Amino acid sequence: MKCQRCQTKLHPHYNFCPVCGVPAKPACSNCRKEVQAEWVNCPYCGANLKAPPNPAVTRR
Numbered sequence: 001m002k003c004q005r006c007q008t009k010l011h012p013h014y015n016f017c018p019v020c021g022v023p024a025k026p027a028c029s030n031c032r033k034e035v036q037a038e039w040v041n042c043p044y045c046g047a048n049l050k051a052p053p054n055p056a057v058t059r060r
């Protein structure tokens with residue numbers, strides 16, 4: 001596993017990158033629970049983890 005920002009190799013038990021300090025594991029921006037990188041929605045609160053930068057695109 002590598003840091004998402006600086007690509008430093010991280011041990012699996014690291015919670016933060018020792019080089020740049022970003023969280024080693026992705027977390028839900030809404031409820032802060034740990035999530036998997038491939039998940040689209042947070043299973044805890046239902047928040048969209050891959051929210052598009054332009055929300056106007058989603059339209060019924």
Ligand SMILES: [Zn+2]
Binds near residue numbers: 004021
């Ligand atoms: Zn880093």
Ligand SMILES: [Zn+2]
Binds near residue numbers: 028029030
């Ligand atoms: Zn959540």
